[in-house]
Structures are given as structure tokens and as C-alpha cells.
Amino acid sequence: MNKKTLAGICVLCFVVSTYFFWQRLGEGRMPEVKVDGRDFGKLCVSQVFPAISQGVEKEEMKVAENTESTTEKTAPQETQPQKETAESTVETKETAKKKKADNSKPLVIIYHTHSTESYQPFDGSNFHRVKEEGTVRDVGNKMVKELNKLGIGVVHDKTIHDRPSYNASYTRSLETVTALQKKYPTAKYIIDLHRDAAAYAGNVGKTTTINGETVAKFSLVVGQDNANFSKLMSHAKKVNEKAEAMYPGFKGRIIKKEYRYNEYIADKCLLLEIGNNQNKIEETRKTGIYFARVLASVIEEER
Numbered sequence: 001m002n003k004k005t006l007a008g009i010c011v012l013c014f015v016v017s018t019y020f021f022w023q024r025l026g027e028g029r030m031p032e033v034k035v036d037g038r039d040f041g042k043l044c045v046s047q048v049f050p051a052i053s054q055g056v057e058k059e060e061m062k063v064a065e066n067t068e069s070t071t072e073k074t075a076p077q078e079t080q081p082q083k084e085t086a087e088s089t090v091e092t093k094e095t096a097k098k099k100k101a102d103n104s105k106p107l108v109i110i111y112h113t114h115s116t117e118s119y120q121p122f123d124g125s126n127f128h129r130v131k132e133e134g135t136v137r138d139v140g141n142k143m144v145k146e147l148n149k150l151g152i153g154v155v156h157d158k159t160i161h162d163r164p165s166y167n168a169s170y171t172r173s174l175e176t177v178t179a180l181q182k183k184y185p186t187a188k189y190i191i192d193l194h195r196d197a198a199a200y201a202g203n204v205g206k207t208t209t210i211n212g213e214t215v216a217k218f219s220l221v222v223g224q225d226n227a228n229f230s231k232l233m234s235h236a237k238k239v240n241e242k243a244e245a246m247y248p249g250f251k252g253r254i255i256k257k258e259y260r261y262n263e264y265i266a267d268k269c270l271l272l273e274i275g276n277n278q279n280k281i282e283e284t285r286k287t288g289i290y291f292a293r294v295l296a297s298v299i300e301e302e303r
Contacts, residue, residue, distance in 0.1 A: 085211055085212075085213060086210075086211075086213055086215070086285070086286035086289040086290060087289070100151070101147070101148040101149075101150075101151050101152055101153045101154070102153045103148070103153045103154060103155060104153070105153055105184070105186045106152075106153035106154050106155045106184050106186060106187045107152055107153055107154070107186060107187060107188060107189055107299060108147060108152060108153070108154045108155070108187060108189045108190075108191065108295070108299075109154075109155050109157070109177065109180050109181070109184065109187045109189070109190050109191070110140045110143060110144065110154060110155070110156045110157070110191045110193055111156075111157040111159070111173060111176055111177050111180070111190075111191075111192060111193070112136050112137060112140065112157075112158065112159075112161065112173070112192065112193050112194070113161055113162070113169045113170055113173040113192050113194065113261075113262075114136070114161070114162045114166075114169055114194055114195075115135070115136065115137060115158065115159065115160040115161055115162055115163075116128040116129055116130055116135060116160060116162055116163060117135060117136045117162075117194060117195045117277075118134045118135045118136075118195075118277070118281075119134055119135075119195065119275060119277060119279050119280060119281040119283075119284050120205070120277070120278060120279065120280045120281065121134075121280070121281075122134030122135070122281065123277070127277035128162070130160065130163065132158065133281075134281045136193050136194060136195055136274070137158045138281065138285065139193065139274055139281075139284050139285055139287070139288040140156050140158070140193050140288070141156070142285045142286075142288035142289050142292070143156075143191075143193075143288040143289070143291065143292040144156045144292075145289075146288070146289045146292035146293060146296075147292045147295070147296055150292070150293065150296040151296075152295075152296050152299060153186075155180060155184055155187065157176055157177075157180060159172075159173075159176050161173040161176065170261065170262055173192070173262065174262045174265075177190065177192075177262065177265060178265060181265065181266070188266065188268055189266075189268045189270075189295065189299065190265065190266045190268065190269045190270070191269075191270050191272050191295075192261065192262070192269070192270070192271045192272065193272050193274065194271065194272065194273045194274075195273055195274055195275050195276055195277065195279075195284070196219060196273045196275065196276040196277075197276055197277060198276040198277050198278040200276070203278060204278055205275060205276060205278035205279035205280070205283065206275065206276065206279070207279065207283060208249045208250060209249065210247045210249070210250060210286075210290055211247075213286055214283055214286075215250075215283055215284075215286040215287045215290060216274055216275030216276075216279040216283040216284045216286075216287045217252055217275065217287075218243075218252040218272060218273060218274045218275070218287055218291060219252045219253045219254070219255055219272075219273040220236045220239070220240060220252060220253070220254050220255070220270055220271065220272060220273075221255045221256075221257060221261065221271040221273060222236050222254060222255070222256050222257075222263070222271070223257060223258075223259045223260045223261040223263050223264075223271075224256050224257065224258050224259075225258055225259055225260045226260050226261075226263050226264040227264060228263075228264055228267050231267040232263055232267065232269060233254070233256075235267065235268045235269075235270070236254050236270065237254065238298060239270065239294060239295065239298055240252060240254060242294050242297055242298050243290075243291070243294045246293065246294055246297065247290060247294075250290065250294075272291070274287050274288060274291070275287065
């Protein structure tokens with residue numbers, strides 16, 4: 001009998017005897033101990049080939065450690081929600097689905113009857129400025145940019161209507177806006193963007209706070225001499241209520257006056273006054289952005 005055959009017989013005898021005594025031990029002194037086939041195999045190998053057994057155990061421990069380490073690395077990290085500001089991008093489930101804004105088929109027209117009205121620190125010519133920076137046209141630019149982000153097409157007309165004659169401003173702006181309506185029949189929302197005069201507000205800039213930012217207050221002026229006055233009021237109230245719902249404290253005054261202000265041209269016209277000449281341009285730009293979000297929400301509800 002050679003050495004290999006003898007070794008095989010010894011291993012077989014050892015396995016059988018070990019199994020027998022293990023089972024007896026389990027039934028006698030430690031009935032709660034249960035051994036499955038895998039553990040029994042490990043026991044036999046560890047007794048005959050201890051070096052191999054140790055190597056297997058070390059490898060299993062290494063795999064377990066690597067798995068645990070990977071789990072820790074891939075565990076999701078807690079993130080702080082980003083605070084919304086005027087300049088942050090607002091994205092909702094609705095806006096995420098929107099197509100890119102088509103300014104060739106706008107839903108909104110923004111124009112300025114008093115195009116040169118300006119804010120602090122641009123106080124030249126009694127707060128009137130031909131250059132665009134610091135004026136209501138500047139604020140209009142912010143509104144257009146935000147509306148476009150939200151998928152709303154806009155046409156922004158910056159024609160200067162209050163120079164050289166201030167008194168003829170509404171006559172000239174009427175020609176501009178009716179021409180725009182004819183060119184862009186898709187535009188149903190019309191905004192004549194102004195600023196107020198501080199004399200009507202105690203010579204102070206009117207502000208509120210949204211998300212920790214100081215922004216200018218706004219007003220909506222509705223002409224009572226318009227045949228569609230009730231529809232104009234309904235639209236103004238809806239926009240104002242939406243402003244308050246989205247940003248508590250943001251809602252403005254609705255001012256009724258015995259004029260027309262060219263608002264008879266459409267039922268969804270707004271004469272929007274953002275701030276007054278004592279408000280800083282930075283405050284009014286932020287209001288333009290927040291108001292654009294309000295208007296976009298109203299438009300989405302009515303689509």
C-alpha cells in the first residue's frame with residue numbers, strides 16, 4: 001500500500017469519527033448547537049489542513065471588510081436644501097417638463113409708457129434716465145429672463161415714449177402695444193411696467209422681505225373707465241392673491257383710478273408699478289424676478 005492510499009484512508013476515518021462524536025456531543029451536552037454541512041466541512045479541513053483553513057478565514061474576513069467599507073463610502077450623504085433667492089433657478093415638476101421658451105410666439109408683452117423712470121442711485125433729471133441701466137426697462141429685462149427660464153415666451157419693447165413729450169406718452173405707447181398685439185397674436189398677457197413716485201409713499205422706498213432678501217413692493221393700477229374693468233380687476237386680484245400665496249407679504253395694493261391707461265386693449269392687462277424713486281435698483285430687479293414667477297404660475301394655471 002503506497003503513502004497516498006494510506007493518507008486517504010486516514011482522512012476518511014478521521015472525517016467519519018469526527019462526525020460521529022460531534023453528533024453525539026450535540027445530542028448530549030449541547031442540544032442547542034446545530035452544525036450545517038458547510039461548518040462541518042470547515043471543521044474537518046481545519047483539523048487536517050490548518051494552514052488552508054486559516055487562509056480561507058482570512059480571505060472571508062477580507063471580503064467582509066471590503067464590503068463594509070464600500071457600504072460606508074456609498075451611503076447617501078445628507079444634503080442641506082438650497083435656499084431660494086431672486087437669482088436662484090426655480091424648477092418644479094411642471095417647469096421641468098416645459099419646452100424652451102419661444103419668444104417668436106410670446107404669451108407676454110412687456111412695454112413701458114414711461115420708459116425713462118429710474119431708481120436710486122440714478123437720480124438725474126428727477127429720476128428719469130434715457131440710458132437703460134437703473135430704469136424700468138432694466139427691471140423688465142429681469143422679468144423677461146426669468147419668464148424665459150420658466151418656459152414663457154416674452155416680447156419686451158423698450159421704445160421711449162415719454163421723451164420729448166411726457167404728456168403724449170400714452171398716445172405713443174398705445175401705438176406701440178397695438179402694433180405688437182397685431183404682430184404677436186399669441187400674446188394674451190400685457191404688462192405696462194412703471195415705477196411709482198415716492199411722494200405718494202411718504203418719500204420713502206417701500207420694501208418687503210422674501211427669503212431673507214429686501215425687495216421693492218409693487219402696485220397694480222386698474223382704470224375704472226375701461227369697458228372691461230370687471231375683467232381687469234379679476235385678473236389683477238388673481239395675480240395679487242397668487243403673489244401672496246407664493247411669497248407671504250409680497251402682495252401689493254390694487255389702485256383704482258378714473259382713467260383708462262390703454263388697458264381696454266386686452267382683459268389680462270396690468271399696469272404694474274414696481275417700487276418708487278426712493279427704492280434701490282437692486283430691490284426692484286429682485287421684485288421683477290419674483291413677480292415673473294408669480295405671473296408664470298398664473299399662466300400655467302390658465303393654460
